[in-house]
Amino acid sequence: MAGPSTFNQFDKLLDSIAEVVCVIDKDFRFVYVNQACEEMWGYQPEELIGRPIFQLIVNIDRAATQQAIEQFWKDGESYEFENEYCHKDGSVIAMSWIGKKDSHNKLIYARGKNVIQKRMQEKEVEMLSLIARETVNGIVIMDAQRRISWINKAFADMTGFAIEEIKGKRPAEFLCGLGTDIEHIQEIIRKVQRGEAATIEMLGYTKERLPIWAAIQLQPLFDKTGGIDKIVAIINNITERKRLQEQLDAELKQQQQRITAAVIRAQETERSQLGRELHDNVNQVLTTVKLFNEIIAESVTDHKELLKRSSNFLQMCIDEIRRISKRLAIPPLSEVGLVELTRELVDSINLASKFEVTYSLKGMHAIPISQELQLAIYRIMQEQLNNIIKHAEASMVMIALAYEDDQLFLTIKDNGRGFDPSIKRDGIGLTNIRSRAESLNGSFHLQTASGRGCYLQVAFPLDKVEVLS
The missing domain is CATH 1.20.58 (Methane Monooxygenase Hydroxylase; Chain G, domain 1)
Structure with a gap:
């Protein structure tokens, strides 16, 4: 027969368990509860002995819990269920219970554990699953050997492959083709096998063998031992972006x-x-x-x-x-400057030409600008004045240089015969002007029509810091 020391040792054993161990009588009152109740609910065991367990259960769960216990008294030998309890500080604790009844003594022996973390993880998994299913990006889950175990709908739509066709296969077995950079892919695979995340852009092929460009992020997931358990791939279809980039590159090359x-x-x-x-x-x-x-x-x-x-x-x-x-060669700009060169150019045109040139300056004496920009503006003036001399039959030309709103504007306007800008012309003067402006991040604007003269303006952005320095 067990002595008092044995019971003391048994009590110590129960008190060392992190889970709540309790005994409840037929009136649902605590007969016994171990020390874990303090950590779980904030009460000492002696505060709970004789109290109905329903006083701790949140209101919304009381009826369901009572019904489950009553049904258990009638039909079951053991039970498992979850409900929520009020901590002494007012917080709510979700618990999972396993119980067994003693019909002879009309007692229930139960063990309960906190499942808050479990519920949070389940909600997180549920949310991640929803995101994975509904995202427009393709998602592929593979094992450590890169064999596919799951794909989402977006990946199936993107490639044309159903999970039944590719489950257990490696992506390279069905996605690669003649245009795929196999060496680069192998390099990325080696990186992932070392436990590193990796990103790659690759050319693959759909089930119909149509080319598809994809930006892929690969993330290894690890088990408790630190080994790779799974590999998650997130795939973004960038075929259209690649097509537009190639088109842009071709246009830039042609330009x-x-x-x-x-x-x-x-x-x-x-x-x-x-x-x-x-x-x-x-x-x-x-x-x-x-x-x-x-x-x-x-x-x-x-x-x-x-x-x-x-x-x-x-x-x-x-x-x-x-x-x-x-x-052909203007004097050094560091010695003369754009304003003086403009004045000399206007004077020389007025002496030699049949039309009158006037010019105006606004804010030009307060700004230092690079010699490269000064030269470009001077050459643009030369080019446009040469165009006017050759073609415009003008009697009046106005030139304006102005610094406004952190931009330098050059405007040249004549009252000549103008032209139709929609008609392609053999001359290259305006092409040169546009090229000079764009080479320095400037903008080019031309307004003209037959019989209405010509209005040309180029604008160059200037850095505030540069201007004030």
């Missing part, structure tokens, strides 16, 4: 080719024009000077008049070469 061709044509035009000017002007004058010198050398008479005329012709050559040089 660059057009710009390069325009630059080459401009260089050849400039060289041809320079060659004609040297041949038609300088060369003919120098030929005349050479003829005069030969006459003087072969004659014994005094030829002061020929010498004077030769000197004048040489000065003409010097002036012509200076004019050509000035057009």
Whole structure:
């Protein structure tokens, strides 16, 4: 027969258990409860002995719990159920119970544990499952050997494969094709096998062998020992993005080719024009000077008049070469500056042309701008004024340089005959202007029509910090 020491040891054993162990009589009152009730409900065992268990159960669960226990008294030897209890501090504790009845003594022996964490995990799993099912991204779950165990609807729709067709297979067995970068995929696989997350963009193929680009995120999941248990792949269909990128790259390449061709044509035009000017002007004058010198050398008479005329012709050559040089190479901007160059350009046009050029400046003296931008603006003015001289038949041209709202604006307006911008033209002047503007992140705006002159504006963004420095 067990002595008192044995019972004491048994009580200590029960008190060491983290789960609540209790005995309830036929009136649903506590006859015994171990020390775990303090951790679970906030009460000492002596506070609960003789109290009905329903005083701890939340109101919404009381009727269902009473019905379950009464049914258990009638029919069952053991039972399992879950309900919720009020902690002494007012919080709610969800518990899972396992019980057995003693019909002879009309007692129930029960063991209960906290299932709050379990319920939270179940809700989390339920939420993740819902997300996985409903997301537009494809999701694939694989084991440590990369064999597929589950796919969502989005992946099935994306590839055309049903889970029954690919379960147990590795993705590479049915997704890869001639255009797939196998070496890169193997490199990513090795990274995942080392326990690292990885991202890859790959070209795969649907069930109908149609190409599909996918951005894939691979995440290994680990078991309790630290080994890889599962691998989750999240797949985003980027086929359309890739198509648009390829289209954009092709258009940029074509645009660059057009710009390069325009630059080459401009260089050849400039060289041809320079060659004609040297041949038609300088060369003919120098030929005349050479003829005069030969006459003087072969004659014994005094030829002061020929010498004077030769000197004048040489000065003409010097002036012509200076004019050509000035057009090709402007003075150093660090010494002259854009405002002064604009003034000189306007003055030279007014002296040589049949139309009048006026210009205005706003806010230009307060801003330092790069020599590269100054040169681009100067060349744009040269190009457009040259266009006006050749084609516009204008009598008035207005140039405006203005700094407003962190932007530098160049506006050139004439009252010439204008043109229809929808008609493709052979000239490259406006193409050069647009290219110069866009090369420095500028914008280009042209407004013209037949008989209505031409309005051209380019705008360049300037950094506030740069302007104020």
